[in-house]
Amino acid sequence: MAEQTYTFRIQRNQVVGGGRLESRWQEYQVKVEPNATVLSALEEIKGHQDGSLTFRQSCRSAICGSCAMRISGRTRLACKTHVGIAARDGVVTLAPQANQPVLKDLAIDIGPFFKRIQTIRPFLEDGPETATQVGKTAYDHVNQVSQCIMCGCCYSDCTMAEVSPEYIGPAALAKAFRFVSDPREGKKSDRLRQLSEPHMMWACSRCTMCVHVCPKDVKPMEAIVKLRTRGIAKGYVEGPAQKHALAFHEDIKKSGDLNEFTLMIRTLGLVGTLQETGSALHLLKKGKIPSPFPHQARGIDQVSKVYNLLEQNPLDVETKAPEIVPE
Amino acid sequence: MSLEFAFYPGCAGKQVQKEAEWSARAVCAELGIKLHDMPGATCCGAVSLRETKPAFSLAVAARILSEAEADGRDLATICNTCLQTLSHAHYRFRTEPEILEKINAVNAQAGIRPYGVTNKVRHLLWVVTDMVDQGVLKSKIKKPLNGLRVAPFYGCHSIRPTEIFADKAGEKADHLDRLITLLGGKPVAYDGRDRCCGFHVMLSDPTEMRQMVAKNCLSAKGAGADVMITPCTLCDMAMGAYQGIAEKTVGQSIGLPEMNFAQLLGAAMGIHESKLGIDRLHIDPKPALAARGVL
Ligand code: FES
Numbered sequence: 001m002a003e004q005t006y007t008f009r010i011q012r013n014q015v016v017g018g019g020r021l022e023s024r025w026q027e028y029q030v031k032v033e034p035n036a037t038v039l040s041a042l043e044e045i046k047g048h049q050d051g052s053l054t055f056r057q058s059c060r061s062a063i064c065g066s067c068a069m070r071i072s073g074r075t076r077l078a079c080k081t082h083v084g085i086a087a088r089d090g091v092v093t094l095a096p097q098a099n100q101p102v103l104k105d106l107a108i109d110i111g112p113f114f115k116r117i118q119t120i121r122p123f124l125e126d127g128p129e130t131a132t133q134v135g136k137t138a139y140d141h142v143n144q145v146s147q148c149i150m151c152g153c154c155y156s157d158c159t160m161a162e163v164s165p166e167y168i169g170p171a172a173l174a175k176a177f178r179f180v181s182d183p184r185e186g187k188k189s190d191r192l193r194q195l196s197e198p199h200m201m202w203a204c205s206r207c208t209m210c211v212h213v214c215p216k217d218v219k220p221m222e223a224i225v226k227l228r229t230r231g232i233a234k235g236y237v238e239g240p241a242q243k244h245a246l247a248f249h250e251d252i253k254k255s256g257d258l259n260e261f262t263l264m265i266r267t268l269g270l271v272g273t274l275q276e277t278g279s280a281l282h283l284l285k286k287g288k289i290p291s292p293f294p295h296q297a298r299g300i301d302q303v304s305k306v307y308n309l310l311e312q313n314p315l316d317v318e319t320k321a322p323e324i325v326p327e
Numbered sequence: 328m329s330l331e332f333a334f335y336p337g338c339a340g341k342q343v344q345k346e347a348e349w350s351a352r353a354v355c356a357e358l359g360i361k362l363h364d365m366p367g368a369t370c371c372g373a374v375s376l377r378e379t380k381p382a383f384s385l386a387v388a389a390r391i392l393s394e395a396e397a398d399g400r401d402l403a404t405i406c407n408t409c410l411q412t413l414s415h416a417h418y419r420f421r422t423e424p425e426i427l428e429k430i431n432a433v434n435a436q437a438g439i440r441p442y443g444v445t446n447k448v449r450h451l452l453w454v455v456t457d458m459v460d461q462g463v464l465k466s467k468i469k470k471p472l473n474g475l476r477v478a479p480f481y482g483c484h485s486i487r488p489t490e491i492f493a494d495k496a497g498e499k500a501d502h503l504d505r506l507i508t509l510l511g512g513k514p515v516a517y518d519g520r521d522r523c524c525g526f527h528v529m530l531s532d533p534t535e536m537r538q539m540v541a542k543n544c545l546s547a548k549g550a551g552a553d554v555m556i557t558p559c560t561l562c563d564m565a566m567g568a569y570q571g572i573a574e575k576t577v578g579q580s581i582g583l584p585e586m587n588f589a590q591l592l593g594a595a596m597g598i599h600e601s602k603l604g605i606d607r608l609h610i611d612p613k614p615a616l617a618a619r620g621v622l
Contacts, residue, residue, distance in 0.1 A: 074498070159523035163538035203532055206374050207523035208487035212497050228378040241531035245375040249383060252376070256369035258338040267530045279572050286607050288568050290342040298366040305437035306386045315382040315429055
């Protein structure tokens with residue numbers, strides 16, 4: 001493929017007095033092939049045009065996770081992303097990861113990210129639930145999440161982290177799933193109890209962004225969904241999000257449609273609902289209050305029958321990652 | 328070719344966001360698209376049901392999809408979360424035949440027709456942009472938008488994950504932009520286009536949800552948008568009905584009219600506003616539309 005000239009629009013960041021961050025945009029012209037990596041273009045700039053440009057890299061092979069940055073809007077590994085694919089009308093825009101403190105230019109302080117990982121105790125613990133035998137298929141549950149390289153792409157693009165610095169984030173939750181699902185782990189229930197607290201697994205808005213941006217196909221949100229299933233099964237059902245989730249199957253088997261009218265009371269309780277009176281009045285202005293009598297689906301008895309059958313004979317439908325066979 | 332679908336508006340479309348459903352029906356009538364009701368269909372359960380009762384959620388999805396399949400029809404919806412939930416189940420039935428077999432066996436015991444995976448799940452927006460003849464669509468536009476600046480808000484559950492939505496996923500999604508251009512409007516580029524409306528944490532994390540709404544709307548407004556459109560009744564509820572509540576939370580006024588894609592499309596087709604439920608919107612889009620000669 002022939003070389004082409006691309007414009008690299010790079011956010012230059014510098015911490016000035018008082019820890020304040022000064023940002024400006026700087027443009028560089030680089031002649032590369034469309035299938036060159038963004039990282040190689042950055043090296044070209046640093047080596048031949050501007051030695052002051054700062055970014056991180058190490059393995060150049062999508063293994064170490066150092067080179068994650070926002071490339072044309074989404075966070076990706078610079079060593080894995082092709083210039084031609086990242087360019088919009090010949091322009092590649094580069095900025096540091098979001099939701100993290102910036103040190104200089106494209107380099108961020110990854111410390112707070114790893115603090116979150118530490119919160120979930122990323123190691124096996126001995127305890128009452130340690131299994132003495134590990135089945136042949138035990139690893140199928142965790143091999144998807146064990147591909148994580150801790151690059152931080154998911155945390156940078158997480159739409160919940162953007163508005164909630166308290167949120168633990170997708171990478172830490174995917175890591176937590178890895179331990180909750182490991183037969184050798186001794187404190188599975190204790191972990192699920194901790195993960196059921198506010199700002200942990202129930203705070204995910206399920207926007208699926210982490211699944212989209214992960215360069216290693218870890219699918220963090222799928223791990224979060226599975227963690228929630230396990231938490232509910234253990235009886236950790238106290239928070240509003242848990243109560244909200246638990247409202248669905250009752251309504252579906254009873255009438256078919258969700259009873260949005262009683263959903264708020266069931267989720268927030270009476271006191272919580274009263275606190276939301278202002279919002280309810282606002283919605284009422286345009287008649288946006290659901291009917292307390294949702295419509296009845298035809299053949300609804302089929303649905304309750306299926307529900308009962310599955311309660312009597314549970315079916316395991318959890319997705320498992322395919323076995324990874326070394327080449 | 329006549330286009331016919333089993334119509335699955337979703338719980339919000341039937342209740343709080345019924346203006347989206349009215350508009351979808353009005354637009355389809357004009358375009359000769361036949362929408363058939365699904366009397367047996369239940370709520371899809373959203374991701375919540377996948378979390379609490381994973382097997383039951385697949386059984387519910389199979390029953391819904393099977394009802395459409397029995398009449399030889401694809402299913403069309405106007406809710407992104409219904410779209411993602413049913414497409415996710417469809418994907419699993421397609422790629423994991425042993426799961427489909429087990430679910431069909433349980434459903435059969437309850438008298439439910441087994442699902443054969445011979446039909447598809449579609450968003451009504453995709454039907455309009457990718458299946459309707461674009462020349463015909465253009466000929467129906469009586470009130471072109473005359474350069475109205477429209478912010479497309481795609482909504483998470485119609486563009487992710489890539490595994491399911493393929494060529495319509497992530498950065499590749501351009502159907503809302505194409506629709507806006509075809510109607511004579513100008514699509515606005517802004518940060519929020521593929522962000523989250525927060526609907527699913529509306530009750531459990533209300534402050535965060537409202538910050539999401541405010542952020543997306545302010546970003547669209549900052550980029551010069553006159554109105555915002557979404558293909559999803561839940562995004563409509565969050566970005567439209569909740570915008571005023573979000574304003575209070577962040578202490579900033581926004582006032583960006585938000586409407587369902589079918590409402591804007593209907594307005595451009597010259598369908599009367601009463602049929603599109605424009606009055607049910609919290610932030611009135613009429614001044615912005617009237618300024619461009621629409622309505
Ligand atoms: S340099 Fe190691 S992942 Fe990119």
